[in-house]
Amino acid sequence: MSKHVMISRVENDKVLVLERVFDAPREFVFKLFKEPEYLKRWWGTHGWELPVCNIDFRPGGVWHYCMKCVDQNQDEYGMESWNKTIYKEIVEPEKIVYTDYFSDEDGNINEAMPAPEVTMEFLDLGGETKLVSRSVFDSEESLQAVLDMGLLEGITQTWDRLNELVETLKKN
Template identity: 70%
Template sequence: MSNNAMVSRVENERVLVLERVFDAPRDLVFKMFKEPEHLKRWWGPRGWELPVCNVDFRPGGVWHYCMKCVDQNQGQFYGMESWGKGVYKEIVEPETIIYTDYFSDAEGNTNETMPSTEITMKFIDLGGKTKLVNRAEYVSAEALKTVMDMGMLQGITETWDRLEERLNEVK
């Protein structure tokens, strides 16, 4: 694991900003978010896999995926599936991805009881390294609290650790 720890902060009570520097070129880091064959190798916390990952990477396109817990040591979560759907709003390769993130079901129907998130990802070139800034805006402070209480911060930390491991494999 890297010493490039993730930095997180909350703005305006409903915006979670995550930042981390990856020791990989910007084009490669961006590619990790656009190609299903890469996403399947790192998306999700440790002990979870992506058995379903369909990506239509264009504005208006949809990313529909299933995270499944395959780690028996995670007790009650073992075998659990968590479906998600992202709808891309804007893509500026290799600088920006803006999308709305939803909880969904296997058919891609949005789960209206769970908060959606407006995600803006910036990929900043640091001359061979990349600073990734993920800005997640929720409809309310309560919606942000809901996902934080679900362990989202630990999950995204593990996910970005796995991203770094994947980058080290392919660069």
């Protein structure tokens, strides 16, 4: 088994912590989170793409994007999922803090859906990067709702795609 598998745990009933090591320097991995041309290549699960990826990468800035299922073999084929991220803090290349919202295509936030505050830490392991994501939900029920939607499977696939991109870019 690879040492680069995702580890997940729940703390205090409403905090989801995810960790994974990527075989690339911290600055390199951080860049893949801030530039649309890279995000479009890895964000989302297998069979999904980002046809819309508008990002203003700064504190107070917004990342508004659409994930669309393009795999005809999936039940969700043609489905779109819109999201809006509002950045609170960015310390390059160490940390990104943001609130993650479900939205519509106009960027209107869906107040009925969970909206965690996420802290992404990029830890320098001397040529490798340990990515630690801490998502704080307003309640145990909100966390359970996204887990029931398949969040762990989705983020595992997403970070697998990130790892694939890291390996591809390292070869070039």
